[in-house]
Amino acid sequence: MTKKSLISGLNSQQKDAVLHTNGPLLILAGAGSGKTKVITHRFAYLTAAEKIAPTSILAMTFTNKAAKEMKERIESITKTSTKGLWIGTFHSLSARILRKEIDNIGYSSDFCIYDESDSGNLVRSILKEFKIHEALYRGISSKISSLKASLVGPDELLANEDSYGFDEKFARVYVRYQNELKKNNALDFDDLIMLTVKLCEEHPAVLKKYQKEFSHIMIDEFQDTNASQYRLTALLAGKQKNICVVGDDDQSIYKFRGAEVGHIRNFKKDFKKTKTIRLEQNYRSTQNILDIADSIIAGSPDRMPKKLWTDKGKGEKIYHCTTINEKEEARYIAQSIKELYLKGKYSYKDIAILYRVNQQSRVLEEAMREVGQPYKIFGGISFYQRKEIKDIISYLKVLANPDDSVSLKRIVNCPPRLIGTTTVTRVENEARKREEGLYKTMKHIITNSGYTNSLKDKLRDFVLMTEELIENRDINLSELIEMIYEKSGYLEWVEEGKVEILKELVSAAEGKDLRSFLDNASLFSGLDESGSEDSVSLMTLHSAKGLEFPVVFLAGIEDGLVPHFHAIKDPDELEEERRLFYVGITRAQDMLVLSGAKKRRLYTSVQEQQPSRFLTDIPSGCYHCIEKRPRGDAAISSSSVKIPVNLLNRSPFAAGARVKHPKWGVGVVRDTYGETDDVKVMVNFPSVGMKRLSLKFANLEKI
DNA sequence: AAACTAAAGCTTTTT
């Protein structure tokens, strides 16, 4: 690609951003302003025009999805593969550095990576041993995580006994946790970053090497960086300071995970001579939507000034609908979606319902079923978090790294081998005495006297099986997994219905090697979401960040939900709620509908709800209010039988079917209704628009 | 080891 064509499709600010290749660059990228386009074109420009080696550019994102999109778009611009380049998430790229260098700080390079549940289990077993109430493990895990995110390791905590709200008991757990991780040859998510920082700080030669290697650095979603990530980027940017950060302080919504919006707001102070570029042209939303968004975010203090604009025109009206309760709200949304769909302009995948808490999805889901609209809820448990998958992954982890006692404990009695808690505790005590891992201790027990025969027999069976599997750990991974299913008896033991997903795991492993497969299993939250079917998307406001939809419904715009009642006391958290609302609004391209209920059931009690306080920041006249009262038939419809969505679409002329009419040609069925002997369908024909037809008379042909 | 009962949760969650 030529130099010129790389910048030809860009607006002037985007061009400036691409062309500024030396020194720190801060790109304030408003919602929908084409930031990925800028990053990818900048990457291509650096390599094509500035002759920077692609391997010398470090491009870090937060999510695998963002990394994947970045790679794909770079590939399509440069027409070259991005394989082996330094494009990826903070965690995966850090892991890559550590695999090479971690022996410098006394770890082994074949470490395994613990996900949240693995480290949670480790914390729990420590609490148990320390006789601390086990149910506290969640809070303790998250405290450990946030300390690590702030680069406060156990040593730092002990060295500053008077800070961080020091608690001796907690400190003991923390120290022990970190020691156990090391014994298990394991790193948790936060270690991946924290230890990379430690590596760089304690080994200047290593740091220098990577500073030299990465002549240019780009960071996406910079407003989401936590202290350790910020330190890492600052270290790597080093003297060359060819660091380009892209983000939007208005969209900072992850403070609760350690993200500090100050990193982007103070970037210019930390990096002298930073050039700042604002991307303010929005290519996503109508002016009406941007006006609402602006009136909300304008009330945010300390923000970096920005004003989004569009040449799209005013667009559709924006609505705010109030209903008597959350069920009516859900029904209103589902009904509106149905009407919208029947008008034929939008398909289901163009529509999203966004909400503050997952709990809200329940009523919305119910209403969608009642009205018979297809939907998909995002953000449930992912493939790799399912119990059966985690079990098998644990087998693999043990085979790759027998020191991993957390995974070992997970599989030792699964399927049941009569090695229950008493036996495990017995082995654990022995392991502590011998200062060895569980697996080594088991091996010791079966070959030495002083233990009962029944204990030895049970453990011997398990160890022999494991040894056999370890011997085979280098064979084709799919075959290895099938061998685990067979030798462990797992496949026979597991419930009928679960066999299918175990088969999926085998095919997911096809052609991969054990180590990288395990890294991916920990570092990836799920398999690729197959988003091909036409359905409405339901998700939280948080998960919607980075996405866009032609039509967006924001449900539960009430005080207590947006802003959430946990966030109302603290001004900083309240501001984050405002930004969250802003993120929700700016997901919409053409149509935006806000809704709220007067009464809402939250847990046990029914609460009187007030409209969100943020709504008062919107000038009157910017949106239209609707007061929805339940109609007389509401009671009847709520008691009507719920028809599963998949049954609704069984007829050959179900919604979504493509049909051919002798006169009007090909069209798409949008709805069916009427009795079985006189079924009527609504068909959208591109030539003539929506038509109501009776199947009896219209000579429709399914194609 | 399955099956039951009691109890504790409960904001958001990129890795």
Next chain:
DNA sequence: GCTTTAGTTT
């Protein structure tokens, strides 16, 4: 309210 999980029973 409802779901998940820990603990107890058989």
